[in-house]
Amino acid sequence: xxxxxxxxxxxxxxxxxxxxxxxxxxxxxxxxxxxxxxxxxxxxxxxxxxxxxxxxxxxxxxxxxxxxxxxxxxxxxxxxxxxxxxxxxxxxxxxxxxxxxxxxxxxxxxxxxxxxxxxxxxxxxxxxxxxxxxxxxxxxxxxxxxxxxxxxxxxxxxxxxxxxxxxxxxxxxxxxxxxxxxxxxxxxxxxxxxxxxxxxxxxxxxxxxxxxxxxxxxxxxxxxxxxxxxxxxxxxxxxxxxxxxxxxxxxxxxxxxxxxxxxxxxxxxxxxxxxxxxxxxxxxxxxxxxxxxxxxxxxxxxxxxxxxxxxxxxxxxxxxxxxxxxxxxxxxxxxxxxxxxxxxxxxxxxxxxxxxxxxxxxxxxxxxxxxxxxxxxxxxxxxxxxxxxxxxxxxxxxxxxxxxxxxxxxxxxxxxxxxxxxxxxxxxxxxxxxxxxxxxxxxxxxxxxxxxxxxxxxxxxxxxxxxxxxxxxxxxxxxxxxxxxxxxxxxxxxxxxxxxxxxxxxxxxxxxxxxxxxxxxxxxxxxxxxxxxxxxxxxxxxxxxxxxxxxxxxxxxxxxxxxxxxxxxxxxxxxxxxxxxxxxxxxxxxxxxxxxxxxxxxxxxxxxxxxxxxxxxxxxxxxxxxxxxxxxxxxxxxxxxxxxxxxxxxxxxxxxxxxxxxxxxxxxxxxxxxxxxxxxxxxxxxxxxxxxxxxxxxxxxxxxxxxxxxxxxxxxx
Numbered sequence: 201x202x203x204x205x206x207x208x209x210x211x212x213x214x215x216x217x218x219x220x221x222x223x224x225x226x227x228x229x230x231x232x233x234x235x236x237x238x239x240x241x242x243x244x245x246x247x248x249x250x251x252x253x254x255x256x257x258x259x260x261x262x263x264x265x266x267x268x269x270x271x272x273x274x275x276x277x278x279x280x281x282x283x284x285x286x287x288x289x290x291x292x293x294x295x296x297x298x299x300x301x302x303x304x305x306x307x308x309x310x311x312x313x314x315x316x317x318x319x320x321x322x323x324x325x326x327x328x329x330x331x332x333x334x335x336x337x338x339x340x341x342x343x344x345x346x347x348x349x350x351x352x353x354x355x356x357x358x359x360x361x362x363x364x365x366x367x368x369x370x371x372x373x374x375x376x377x378x379x380x381x382x383x384x385x386x387x388x389x390x391x392x393x394x395x396x397x398x399x400x401x402x403x404x405x406x407x408x409x410x411x412x413x414x415x416x417x418x419x420x421x422x423x424x425x426x427x428x429x430x431x432x433x434x435x436x437x438x439x440x441x442x443x444x445x446x447x448x449x450x451x452x453x454x455x456x457x458x459x460x461x462x463x464x465x466x467x468x469x470x471x472x473x474x475x476x477x478x479x480x481x482x483x484x485x486x487x488x489x490x491x492x493x494x495x496x497x498x499x500x501x502x503x504x505x506x507x508x509x510x511x512x513x514x515x516x517x518x519x520x521x522x523x524x525x526x527x528x529x530x531x532x533x534x535x536x537x538x539x540x541x542x543x544x545x546x547x548x549x550x551x552x553x554x555x556x557x558x559x560x561x562x563x564x565x566x567x568x569x570x571x572x573x574x575x576x577x578x579x580x581x582x583x584x585x586x587x588x589x590x591x592x593x594x595x596x597x598x599x600x601x602x603x604x605x606x607x608x609x610x611x612x613x614x615x616x617x618x619x620x621x622x623x624x625x626x627x628x629x630x631x632x633x634x635x636x637x638x639x640x641x642x643x644x645x646x647x648x649x650x651x652x653x654x655x656x657x658x659x660x661x662x663x664x665x666x667x668x669x670x671x672x673x674x675x676x677x678x679x680x681x682x683x684x685x686x687x688x689x690x691x692x693x694x695x696x697x698x699x700x701x702x703x704x705x706x707x708x709x710x711x712x713x714x715x716x717x718x719x720x721x722x723x724x725x726x727x728x729x730x731x732x733x734x735x736x737x738x739x740x741x742x743x744x745x746x747x748x749x750x751x752x753x754x755x756x757x758x759x760x761x762x763x764x765x766x767x768x769x770x771x772x773x774x775x776x777x778x779x780x781x782x783x784x785x786x787x788x789x790x791x792x793x794x795x796x797x798x799x800x801x802x803x804x805x806x807x808x809x810x811x812x813x814x815x816x817x818x819x820x821x822x823x824x825x826x827x828x829x830x831x832x833x834x835x836x837x838x839x840x841x842x843x844x845x846x847x848x849x850x851x852x853x854x855x856x857x858x859x860x861x862x863x864x865x866x867x868x869x870x871x872x873x874x875x876x877x878x879x880x881x882x883x884x885x886x887x888x889x890x891x892x893x894x895x896x897x898x899x900x901x902x903x904x905x906x907x908x909x910x911x912x913x914x915x916x917x
Contacts (some may be wrong), residue, residue: 201231204252205243205522208235209265210330212383213342214535214580216264219334222536223258230255236522238390238584243522263333285384289377292323296370296377303370313361316369320354324376340539342576348543349571349891350376356564366561375572375895382899386577389906390585400514400595403470403489404505408454409446410434411498436488439501447497455488456503467491471509472598472846509845516600516843520591521584525604527866528583535576542574542881549885565891569884573894577902578876582869585909590862593913598830598845599855606841607866609825610859612806616754616852617785617797617819619811620765620772623829624779624849625741627812629654631662632742633717635710636727636735642668644695644727644734646688650676655723656684658739659695683725694728701726705733721767721774743779750849751780757856760805764788764796764819790815797822810852827852857917865912869905876901 211217217237224233224242229250234243244255256266299315302308321328324346331347334340353372360367409431431446436454439445444460447453453466465477468490477493480486486499488508505511524532546567553563583604591601601607618624636644645663648656650673663670673693676686683696694704698714701707705728707714714724717738727734751761762783765772772786785796793811797819800807809819812829820826820839828840842859844851880897883889889897 201245201247202250203243203245204255205241206252206256207267208240208242208259209267210326211235211237211240211264212327212330213237213575213577214531215341215539215576217580218532218536219339219341220259220262220264221532223262224255227254227258234522234524236524236584237580238588239521241522262337262339263330285380285387288323288326289381289384292319292373292377292380295319296373299373300370303367309361309367312367312369313358316354316357316373319373319376320350323380324350327376327379340543342539344539345542345571345574346375346379348546349568349895352564352571353568353891360561368564371568371891374892375568378892378895378899379572382896382903385900385903386581386906389903389910390581392906392910399592400510400517403452404508404510405436405452405454405489407433408436408439409448410439411444411446437505439504441501441504443501445499445501447492447499449492449494449496451492453486453488453490453492453497453499455501455505456508457486457488457499457501459484459486459497460500461498462495464495464497465493467493468846470596471513513595513600513845516602517591517595520600520602520604521588523603523605525583525587525866526608527870528604531579531583531870535579538574538576538579542570545881545885546570553887566885566887569887569889569891569894570881572891573880573884573889573898575873575877575880575898575901578873578905579870581902581905581909582873583866585906586862586865586869586912589909589912590858590865594855594858597854597858598847599851599858600830600843600845601855601859601862602841602843606825607859607863609841610808610856611863613759613808613825613856614805615760615762615800616808616810616856617762617764617800617823618849618852619793619809619816619819620763620767620775621741622812623810624747624763625743625775628741629658629723629739630742631658631737632722632740633738634662634735635713636737638666638668640727640729640734641666642670643688643691643693643729644737646670647673647676647684647686647693647695649673650686651678651684653678653684655725655739659725659737662737692730695725698724698726701728704728705731707733707736710736719770719774720778721771740775743775744848746848746850748779750853753850753853754856755780757853759808759856762800764793766790793819794822808852808856810849827855854917858915861912861915861917865909869908872908873901873905 208220214237217235220242221233221235224230224244227250230244230246232245242259259266295315296319299312302312327343327346328351330341330343334344350372353368353375357367357369357372412430412432439455445454459480459482461482463481465479466486467477468487470489471487487510489510549570550563550567553566554560557563587604587607594601621627634641641663645660645668648659649670671689674687676684678684679696679700682700683694685694687693694701698707707726713736717724722738722740725737725739727737754761760783761781762785763772763776763781764785766788767786769784769786772784776784788796793816797807797809806824808825808827809823810827810829811820817839820828825842826840827842827844830843830845842855844855880889880894884894
């Protein structure tokens with residue numbers, strides 16, 4: 201199956217989107233069609249018997265325009281759309297207002313007739329053109345209602361003008377003006393709601409300093425002037441895998457890569473939402489569009505522009521915005537029959553009034569009011585605009601909501617299950633406590649540097665963080681499962697488990713400390729130098745700094761918090777106590793995390809699962825809401841409905857809150873959209889709403905929905 205996306209111009213309401221979606225879905229070879237009114241964009245899955253040209257022709261045949269761009273409309277396109285809508289609104293209101301003034305003063309009937317006709321058949325022609333194109337296909341949309349209301353008012357006024365009756369030219373003109381003005385504001389508001397992707401795309405670097413002749417450590421690139429003969433500025437798109445680029449302080453990393461020379465700190469807030477810079481050195485990965493803050497870096501390109509982390513985020517956000525939330529299916533069904541129902545109601549309104557009054561003029565006013573008060577636009581914008589703003593805000597903060605379905609799944613989560621390693625904890629062992637002084641620690645770390653054991657590497661990292669100078673070790677011997685020994689600076693060093701090292705030096709007086717650390721789930725390592733006790737080190741997979749606060753906040757939100765780990769129960773419970781978690785699933789094998797999720801669901805709980813590894817993917821999929829940590833594997837990211845880029849467990853709290861705020865915005869929008877139509881149409885039918893007031897209310901109802909969605913930008917999460 202092929203997946204084709206293209207932009208559509210000329211859609212004015214939710215009924216337009218439903219009609220186009222229906223037309224595309226009828227095509228032989230089309231499996232699924234999705235038209236998003238807020239994005240003005242179609243997404244179609246089809247087989248090879250259908251070409252993109254066929255899809256465009258189907259849409260154009262209905263009277264709409266097509267843009268074959270692979271990306272949603274950019275800011276320039278939105279600006280042009282704004283200008284066009286603004287120009288039509290200005291002309292129509294500029295002519296309609298004098299018409300109303302003349303009507304109120306009761307004179308100059310000919311100028312009223314001429315100005316009103318210019319407004320209705322000039323700027324208002326966009327309504328009528330679309331109405332007649334759809335009429336040929338026996339379809340209707342919002343334009344149909346406006347055309348009927350304005351043309352009936354105009355034609356009725358010309359007839360009355362000829363026989364000397366009451367005139368309603370100002371109604372036809374002002375209805376057109378109000379609706380065009382409302383569309384202008386709606387276009388502007390929709391542009392603001394859908395700007396997330398264009399803002400993300402703008403973050404990327406446009407040019408890169410490509411190094412033509414890199415001489416490595418023998419000729420370090422200290423600054424741009426020294427290396428000028430080796431560097432050429434090229435567009436980022438021209439870079440290839442393996443190319444080397446120079447990134448100066450204050451510049452953006454052009455593409456994802458690996459540092460081959462230099463050390464600096466990078467601002468990664470545009471990816472992760474984290475304000476603190478991240479230290480980087482040789483061998484570390486860097487990401488395109490992040491900002492180098494200090495030293496010059498030489499970076500080897502490891503991903504091209506379409507495959508960078510930023511590009512993946514843009515793709516996820518675009519997919520989330522294009523997809524419809526399940527609740528939208530109900531709205532689409534209502535929008536599909538909305539316009540025909542309103543036309544029938546208008547005819548009934550006219551007929552009932554005429555039966556009781558016998559006066560065509562009296563019957564005409566409420567019928568026109570019914571036509572122009574109805575607004576499927578607000579219904580069509582209610583869900584997608586909230587999703588647009590919610591996903592856009594999330595992308596800025598490193599919280600990627602992948603679909604509207606994730607918003608609905610979030611509603612009734614009872615329990616949050618955390619995979620421990622790499623999610624609640626750092627994912628690698630580190631020294632948490634020690635009684636070894638810095639002088640002895642330098643010797644101990646020098647010996648440990650010759651070992652690849654994770655515990656040994658934890659000691660080396662700890663010494664490096666303290667900026668201790670390490671030395672070469674000699675006669676190193678590793679004793680499997682027990683420890684390591686060797687000579688550093690002519691001193692005999694022995695490091696290992698308490699039971700092993702106890703043979704060489706006594707630490708009986710330190711046994712209570714050993715017991716306490718082991719009770720906390722930590723691994724205790726004893727260091728001996730020349731048969732004298734140098735001290736103890738406690739090593740553990742340390743909890744992330746924000747884990748305890750995140751757990752407390754989830755509990756405050758009424759969620760049960762559970763830690764899932766393969767650790768033995770004693771170690772697991774020690775870490776859980778430190779984090780304030782009462783419920784622990786310990787001794788869980790990698791392949792049985794799925795069963796743990798099912799077991800909690802069998803208890804009647806709606807489960808959110810948070811994980812970052814390949815073995816978490818089945819559990820993420822099984823959970824009612826899968827939350828994947830973006831620092832993990834691609835499989836985990838694919839499996840989750842929400843992806844967290846960077847940060848710690850606090851992002852889980854923010855992600856759940858953002859999803860809740862966004863879904864609450866959807867419900868508010870739908871309530872007001874339905875409430876507006878349910879209340880306004882009967883009021884218009886019984887004659888309590890003048891057509892002018894009705895048209896103004898209709899014009900701004902959809903704008904109010906978009907503005908309510910924009911509140912999500914500022915909501916506290």
